[in-house]
Amino acid sequence: MKMGVNRRTGLSWFLTSWKAQDDPGTGNFSCRIDPTGYPQLILYDGDAPRWRGGSWTGRRWTGVPEMTRSFIINTSYVDNSEEISLTNGVTVDTVLMRMTLDEFGLVHRSTWNEEEKKWIEFWSAPIEWCDSYNRCGLNSNCDPYNADQFQCKCLPGFEPRSSQNWFLRDPSGGCIRKRSNATCRSGEGFVKVSRVKVPDTSTARVDKSMSLEACERACVNDCNCTAYTSANETTGTGCMMWYGDLVDTRSYAHVGQDLYVRVDAIELAQYAQNSIRHPTKKVIAIVIVSFVALVLLVTSLIYLWKTTRKRRDRSTSLSLNCGEFPNLKEFDESRTSSDLPVFDLLTIAKATDNFSLINKLGEGGFGAVYKGKLINGEEIAVKRLAKNSGQGVGEFKNEVNLIAKLQHRNLVRILGYCVKNEEKMLVYEYLPNKSLDSFIFDESKRVLLDWKKRFEIICGIARGILYLHQDSRLKIIHRDLKASNILLDADLNPKIADFGMARIFGQDQIQANTNRIVGTYGYMSPEYAMEGLFSVKSDVYSFGVLILEMIMGKKNTNYDSSYLNLVGHVWELWKLDNVMELVDSSLEESSCGYEIMRCLQIGLLCVQEDPTDRPTMSTVIFMLGNEVGLPSPKKPAFILKRKYNSGDPSTSTEGPNSINDLTISIISAR
Numbered sequence: 121m122k123m124g125v126n127r128r129t130g131l132s133w134f135l136t137s138w139k140a141q142d143d144p145g146t147g148n149f150s151c152r153i154d155p156t157g158y159p160q161l162i163l164y165d166g167d168a169p170r171w172r173g174g175s176w177t178g179r180r181w182t183g184v185p186e187m188t189r190s191f192i193i194n195t196s197y198v199d200n201s202e203e204i205s206l207t208n209g210v211t212v213d214t215v216l217m218r219m220t221l222d223e224f225g226l227v228h229r230s231t232w233n234e235e236e237k238k239w240i241e242f243w244s245a246p247i248e249w250c251d252s253y254n255r256c257g258l259n260s261n262c263d264p265y266n267a268d269q270f271q272c273k274c275l276p277g278f279e280p281r282s283s284q285n286w287f288l289r290d291p292s293g294g295c296i297r298k299r300s301n302a303t304c305r306s307g308e309g310f311v312k313v314s315r316v317k318v319p320d321t322s323t324a325r326v327d328k329s330m331s332l333e334a335c336e337r338a339c340v341n342d343c344n345c346t347a348y349t350s351a352n353e354t355t356g357t358g359c360m361m362w363y364g365d366l367v368d369t370r371s372y373a374h375v376g377q378d379l380y381v382r383v384d385a386i387e388l389a390q391y392a393q394n395s396i397r398h399p400t401k402k403v404i405a406i407v408i409v410s411f412v413a414l415v416l417l418v419t420s421l422i423y424l425w426k427t428t429r430k431r432r433d434r435s436t437s438l439s440l441n442c443g444e445f446p447n448l449k450e451f452d453e454s455r456t457s458s459d460l461p462v463f464d465l466l467t468i469a470k471a472t473d474n475f476s477l478i479n480k481l482g483e484g485g486f487g488a489v490y491k492g493k494l495i496n497g498e499e500i501a502v503k504r505l506a507k508n509s510g511q512g513v514g515e516f517k518n519e520v521n522l523i524a525k526l527q528h529r530n531l532v533r534i535l536g537y538c539v540k541n542e543e544k545m546l547v548y549e550y551l552p553n554k555s556l557d558s559f560i561f562d563e564s565k566r567v568l569l570d571w572k573k574r575f576e577i578i579c580g581i582a583r584g585i586l587y588l589h590q591d592s593r594l595k596i597i598h599r600d601l602k603a604s605n606i607l608l609d610a611d612l613n614p615k616i617a618d619f620g621m622a623r624i625f626g627q628d629q630i631q632a633n634t635n636r637i638v639g640t641y642g643y644m645s646p647e648y649a650m651e652g653l654f655s656v657k658s659d660v661y662s663f664g665v666l667i668l669e670m671i672m673g674k675k676n677t678n679y680d681s682s683y684l685n686l687v688g689h690v691w692e693l694w695k696l697d698n699v700m701e702l703v704d705s706s707l708e709e710s711s712c713g714y715e716i717m718r719c720l721q722i723g724l725l726c727v728q729e730d731p732t733d734r735p736t737m738s739t740v741i742f743m744l745g746n747e748v749g750l751p752s753p754k755k756p757a758f759i760l761k762r763k764y765n766s767g768d769p770s771t772s773t774e775g776p777n778s779i780n781d782l783t784i785s786i787i788s789a790r
C-alpha cells in the first residue's frame with residue numbers, strides 16, 4: 121500500500137473514512153502525507169489535524185514508536201523532487217495486512233487470521249490522551265507517564281500562559297517564555313528532552329547534510345531558532361531546526377527522538393543543578409554554576425558597556441556571543457499500556473461458583489454483579505450485562521478496550537472482559553468496602569467516616585469526574601453518579617464505578633430498550649430528566665446532590681420532611697442562615713464547621729437550576745482546594761419531593777422522550 125503525493129501532478133494517495141459503518145460515502149476523516157515544510161503523516165478531521173504521525177525519522181514516523189525493527193511491515197520511504205511517499209509491504213508472504221481509517225477517525229492496522237477468519241488489530245491511533253494534536257497547547261510537552269500528575273508540562277524555559285487555567289487542567293493557552301526579553305542573550309544553550317515525538321515540522325527547516333554538532337552551532341547562532349534535532353534517527357545526522365512556537369510534542373516510554381530546546385543561561389544553569397544528584401557531583405556542579413554565573417556577570421557587564429558605547433558611537437551592528445553548554449538529559453518514567461485481557465466464560469463461571477446467589481453482590485440497571493475469586497487468589501467483581509443491550513460484539517470489544525485505557529486512582533479498575541454468544545461481562549477489581557451509600561445512609565457505619573475522611577472522599581470523587589470530563593481522551597459523561605456508584609477500597613478511598621456504561625450503552629441501545637435505566641431519580645439534573653439534555657453539567661448536578669447527602673448523612677429522595685426533599689430543605693435553611701442544624705450529628709464534634717459550610721455552599725452551587733450557573737468540575741476542584749470567595753448559590757432545581765414536584769419525570773411521561781434528536785429512557789426510582 122502506498123501513501124503520498126506526486127510532487128509534479130499533485131496526485132495524492134491517502135485514506136478517507138466512510139461516513140458510517142454501513143455508509144461508504146466520504147466521511148470527515150482523512151489520513152495523508154502532508155508535504156508542507158518537512159513532510160509528515162497527518163490524520164485530519166475535515167481540515168483540522170487530529171493526530172500527527174509526524175515526520176519520517178529514517179526508520180519510522182516520529183509519532184509511531186511501535187514501528188521498530190521487528191515490525192513486520194517492510195517500508196520504503198521516498199522523498200525526492202518527483203514524489204514523497206511511503207510504501208508498506210510485509211516481510212512474510214503469508215501475512216495479509218491492511219490499514220484502515222474508520223468512521224470514528226481511528227487508523228487501524230490489522231492482520232488476517234485464517235483460523236478465526238477475521239482481522240486482528242495490532243495497532244491503532246490515536247489511542248492516548250496525549251495523541252490528540254496540540255493537546256497541551258503551544259510550547260508544551262504531553263507526558264502520559266506521570267500517572268498522578270497533570271500530563272501537560274511546559275517545555276524547558278517556558279511557563280504556562282495562564283497558571284490558573286493550567287492549575288485547573290486547561291492547557292489550551294499553552295506556554296510562553298519565562299523571560300520573554302531574554303532571548304538571544306549571552307550564555308544561551310539547549311536542554312535535551314528525551315524520547316519524544318518532535319514538534320510539528322510543517323514550519324521546520326531541514327539540512328540533511330549537516331552533523332548534529334553543526335546543527336547545534338547553527339541553531340544557537342540564529343536568534344530565531346527555538347529547537348533542533350537530528351533529521352535521521354538511524355544515522356544521527358541531518359539537521360532539523362524550528363523557528364517560533366513548538367507545537368504538538370509528546371513523550372514516549374522507550375523510543376522517541378531527542379529534542380534540544382533553546383533556553384537562556386539562567387534556565388540552563390538550573391537544569392544543570394537539578395540534573396546532578398550525587399553529592400560530589402553536586403559540589404562540582406555548584407562550582408561550575410558559580411563559575412558560569414561569574415562569567416555571565418562579566419560578559420553581561422562587558423556587553424552592557426559595549427552596547428552603551430556602540431549606541432553612543434551610533435554604531436548599528438550588534439554582535440552577540442552565545443556561549444555553548446553541555447546537553448542535559450531529562451529524567452522520565454517508563455510505563456506501557458496494553459489491551460485488556462479477555463477472560464473465558466469457564467474461568468468466570470468457576471470464579472463465581474457458577475454465578476451463585478451467595479456470590480451475588482447486587483443488581484443494577486445494567487445487570488447483576490457477582491463476587492469471584494480467580495485461581496491465583498485474586499478477588500474480582502463480575503458485571504454480567506443484561507443480554508438485550510443491542511450492541512454488536514466487535515463494537516462492545518472496541519468500547520471496552522477504549523474504556524480500559526482510562527486509568528485513574530478514583531475510577532474502579534477494569535481487569536478484563538468476556539464475550540460469549542449473548543453473554544457480555546466486565547471484570548472489575550473487587551472493592552471490599554462496597555459502596556458509599558452503605559456507609560453514609562447507615563446510622564452505625566456513618567460514624568466511621570469523620571469529616572476529614574468525608575472531605576477526602578468528596579475531593580477524590582471530584583478528581584475522578586474531572587478525569588472523565590476533561591483529562592481522559594474519551595470525554596465521558598457518567599449520567600448516573602450516586603452514592604451507590606461510588607465504591608470504597610480497603611482504605612476507604614473512593615472509586616467511581618459504572619463510568620463506562622454511559623458509552624457501552626450508547627444512544628442507540630437506549631433507544632432500543634425503553635426500560636433501560638440511564639439515571640436515578642434524585643440525582644438527575646432537571647434538563648436531563650425533563651428534556652433528555654445531558655452535558656458535563658448534569659454530572660455536576662449529581663455531584664452536588666452527593667456532597668449534600670454526604671454532609672447531612674441523608675438520602676435526597678427518602679428525606680423525612682413532609683414535602684421537601686433534602687436539597688429543598690438544605691436550601692430553605694441556607695436562606696435562613698441556619699443550615700448547620702441539618703448537618704449529620706456525627707460531624708457535630710468536628711471542629712471543621714467552616715470547611716463543612718464551604719462544602720455545603722459548593723454543593724448548592726452544583727445543584728442550581730440553570731446548568732450555566734453550575735461550576736465545571738475543574739472549578740469545583742479549585743474551590744475545594746483553595747480558600748477563594750464563593751458565589752452565592754441561586755435556587756436549586758427539584759426541591760420538592762417527587763409527588764409534589766410538577767416537573768417530576770416519572771409522573772409526567774412514560775417511555776421514550778424525544779427532544780433535540782436525543783432519545784432517552786425515562787427513569788423510575790430504585
Ligand SMILES: Nc1ncnc2c1ncn2[C@@H]1O[C@H](COP(=O)(O)OP(=O)(O)OP(=O)(O)O)[C@@H](O)[C@H]1O
Binds near residue numbers: 617
Ligand atoms: N467492583 C466492585 N467491588 C465490590 N462490589 C461491587 C463492585 N461493583 C459493584 N459492586 C456492588 O454490586 C452492587 C450492584 O452494583 P451496580 O453498579 O450494578 O448497581 P447499582 O450501583 O446499585 O445501580 P446502577 O446500575 O444504577 O449503578 C452494588 O451493591 C455494588 O456495591
